[in-house]
Amino acid sequence: MTDLTNTTSRTRTFSWENPRQSARIVRKLSGLQTLDASLRGEFxxxxxxxxxxxxxxxxxYGWAVFTFTPAEFHCNFFGTVDGGMITTVVDSALGCAIQSTLPAGDYGVTQGLQLRFLRPLPLDAGPIRVEAEVILVGVATATAQARVVDEDERQYVYATTTFLIYRR
Incomplete structure (x- = not known):
């Protein structure tokens, strides 16, 4: 058996700003206005x-794309990007796509999320795109789909979701 206790330790640090400050602003904007402001770096x-x-x-409107580059801190025991990491980014992209269709004050939360992992996502896959698009927004629920692809359009995940919509 290989001794794994003598590995080189790595550290990752990061910082963030108080999310409550942005939340107060976001409540006054439509979903698309919020995402546009975020893209412009306004919060x-x-x-x-x-x-x-x-x-x-x-x-x-009805579309959102996230990107990330696989890194060691995304890894599972098998040396590929962990499914939980992918699931989190997919849920964020789907939520933003749905939120982009909602007026100020309304918001959605994940009711159900289904992912189909088509192949492992290796660390050397390069920049990854998580593309999400809305299928339908109703009075109380919304549905959307997403795909996870690399620069060569190789698909790793297909996902669908239903969000509960809370209207003001």
């Missing part, structure tokens, strides 16, 4: 984005 990214190293790079 800080959520702490989760700093923790995981993800970035919102595109937002339109």
């Amino acid at each position: 800080p990214d959520p702490p989760m984005a700093h923790l995981l190293g993800t970035t919102l790079i595109e937002a339109e």
Whole structure:
């Protein structure tokens, strides 16, 4: 058996700003206005984005794209990107796509999330895109789908979600 206790230790540090400050502003904007303001850097990214190293790079009505580059701190025991990491980024992208369709004061929360992992996501996959698009927004629920792809359009995950919509 290999002795794994003599590995080189690594450290990752990050900082974030108080998310409650942004939340007060966000409540007054439509979902799309919020995402546009975020893209312009008018308020800080959520702490989760700093923790995981993800970035919102595109937002339109019913559409959102996040990106990240796989890193060691995303790894599972098998040396690939952990499914929980992928699930978190997919949920964020789907939530932003749905939020982009909602008026000021309304918001959605995940009711159900289904992911189909098509292949392992290796650390050397390069920049990854998580593309999410809305399928339908109703009075009380919304549905959306997402895919996780690399620069060569190789797909790693397909996902669908249902969000509960809370209307003001």
